[in-house]
Amino acid sequence: MRIGELSKATDVPVPTIKYYLREGLLPAGELSSPNQASYGDTHVRRLRLIRALVELAGVPVATVKEILESLDADTEPLHEQIGRAHRALTPTRRLSATEEARDAATAQVTKLIHDRGWTVEPSAPALATLIDTVAAFRALGQENLIAHLDAYADSVERFTRFEIDAVTANPTRDQLAESVVIGTILGETLIASLRLLAQESISADRWKNR
Amino acid sequence: MRIGELSKATDVPVPTIKYYLREGLLPAGELSSPNQASYGDTHVRRLRLIRALVELAGVPVATVKEILESLDADTEPLHEQIGRAHRALTPTRRLSATEEARDAATAQVTKLIHDRGWTVEPSAPALATLIDTVAAFRALGQENLIAHLDAYADSVERFTRFEIDAVTANPTRDQLAESVVIGTILGETLIASLRLLAQESISADRWKNR
Numbered sequence: 369m370r371i372g373e374l375s376k377a378t379d380v381p382v383p384t385i386k387y388y389l390r391e392g393l394l395p396a397g398e399l400s401s402p403n404q405a406s407y408g409d410t411h412v413r414r415l416r417l418i419r420a421l422v423e424l425a426g427v428p429v430a431t432v433k434e435i436l437e438s439l440d441a442d443t444e445p446l447h448e449q450i451g452r453a454h455r456a457l458t459p460t461r462r463l464s465a466t467e468e469a470r471d472a473a474t475a476q477v478t479k480l481i482h483d484r485g486w487t488v489e490p491s492a493p494a495l496a497t498l499i500d501t502v503a504a505f506r507a508l509g510q511e512n513l514i515a516h517l518d519a520y521a522d523s524v525e526r527f528t529r530f531e532i533d534a535v536t537a538n539p540t541r542d543q544l545a546e547s548v549v550i551g552t553i554l555g556e557t558l559i560a561s562l563r564l565l566a567q568e569s570i571s572a573d574r575w576k577n578r
Numbered sequence: 579m580r581i582g583e584l585s586k587a588t589d590v591p592v593p594t595i596k597y598y599l600r601e602g603l604l605p606a607g608e609l610s611s612p613n614q615a616s617y618g619d620t621h622v623r624r625l626r627l628i629r630a631l632v633e634l635a636g637v638p639v640a641t642v643k644e645i646l647e648s649l650d651a652d653t654e655p656l657h658e659q660i661g662r663a664h665r666a667l668t669p670t671r672r673l674s675a676t677e678e679a680r681d682a683a684t685a686q687v688t689k690l691i692h693d694r695g696w697t698v699e700p701s702a703p704a705l706a707t708l709i710d711t712v713a714a715f716r717a718l719g720q721e722n723l724i725a726h727l728d729a730y731a732d733s734v735e736r737f738t739r740f741e742i743d744a745v746t747a748n749p750t751r752d753q754l755a756e757s758v759v760i761g762t763i764l765g766e767t768l769i770a771s772l773r774l775l776a777q778e779s780i781s782a783d784r785w786k787n788r
Contacts, residue, residue: 492775495775519740554711554715
C-alpha cells in the first residue's frame with residue numbers, strides 16, 4: 369500500500385509517518401518507482417506499536433528507537449534482547465533522601481530480593497528506582513506504608529507469572545519480543561488504573577463516615 | 579527558622595522555595611519583621627511532599643497545587659477530599675483504538691467491576707484509562723495478555739487492602755490525607771519497579787535457552 373493508505377489503516381497522519389521514517393523508527397518501504405514507496409503489514413504493526421509507546425505510555429521518541437533497535441537485533445540471545453528493551457522502559461527518577469533513609473532502604477530491598485530468591489542484576493535500573501522509592505517513603509515519614517513490602521512483592525509476583533505465561537504463548541520470537549514491550553508498558557497503565565479503581569471502591573466503604 | 583535554614587533542612591534551594599511560595603504551593607511564613615519570615619515544621623513536611631510529587635512522581639506543578647488545595651480543604655468530607663486528590667493523580671492518556679476494540683474493552687471492564695462488586699463512579703478518570711488500555715491491548719493484537727484481567731484485579735485488590743490498612747492507621751485526618759497522596763503516587767513507582775524486577779528474574783529463568 370501507499371503512504372496515504374498506511375495512514376488510513378493506522379490512523380497516523382502522513383507527516384508523522386514521514387517523521388518516523390526519517391528518524392529510523394519505521395523501516396523504509398519498498399521502492400515501486402523512483403519516488404513512490406510501498407508499505408506492508410509489518411509497517412502497520414510497527415506503526416501501531418510506536419503509537420502505543422508514544423501516546424499511551426508517553427515513551428520519548430529516542431527511547432522508542434532504542435527499544436525497536438533492540439527488538440530488531442536478532443543476533444542477541446532472546447533474554448538479553450528482552451533485558452535491553454526492559455531497561456530502556458524503566459523510569460529512572462531520583463529523589464534526594466537522607467543517607468540514613470537510603471541505607472535503610474538498600475538493606476530492606478536487598479533482604480526482600482534475597483528472601484524471594486529473585487535473580488536481579490545489581491545494575492538493573494529498576495533496582496535503583498525501587499531503593500529510591502523505599503527511601504522516599506521513609507524520608508516522608510511513611511514507614512508503615514512499606515512495612516509490608518513482601519506482601520506487595522508477593523502480589524506482584526503473582527500477576528507477573530500470568531503475564532509471562534501469556535507472553536510465552538506467542539509462537540514466534542518477534543511476536544514474543546513485541547508482546548514483552550507492549551505488556552511491560554501497557555501493563556503498567558493497566559495495573560495503575562486497576563489500583564486506583566480498587567482504592568476508590570475500598571476507601572469509599574471505609575471512610576464514608578470519618 | 580529562616581528561609582536559609584528551611585532550605586538546609588529540606589535540601590531544596592532557596593529560589594525554588596520562593597517559587598513555591600509565589601505559586602501558593604507553600605503557605606507563607608510568619609512575619610517576624612517587615613522583611614523576614616519564619617518557617618516551621620509544617621513547612622518542612624509540606625516541602626518534602628511537594629518534592630516527592632514533583633521529583634519522584636513527575637507531577638506537574640499545577641497538579642501539585644490542585645492536590646494540596648484539596649488536602650487543605652478541611653470542610654469537605656474526607657472521602658470526597660481523597661477522591662479529589664485521587665482524580666488529580668490519575669494519568670489521562672488516550673490511545674486511538676477502533677470502535678470495535680473499544681466496545682469489547684468497555685464490556686470486559688464493566689463485567690469485571692460488576693463481578694468484583696467494586697463501587698466506581700462512572701466519571702472516574704481511572705475507569706476511562708482502564709478501558710483505553712484494554713482497548714489498546716486488543717488493537718495491538720495482545721488479547722491473551724488481558725485474558726486474565728480478573729487475576730490482575732485480584733492481585734491488585736490484595737495489596738490495595740494492605741495499603742488502605744496502613745493509611746487508615748494514621749491518627750490525624752491531615753496525616754491520613756497526606757499518606758493517601760504519597761501512597762498513591764510513590765506506590766505506583768514501587769509496584770512498577772517491583773514488577774520489572776520480578777519480570778527480569780522470572781523471565782531470565784524461562785527464556786535463557788530460547
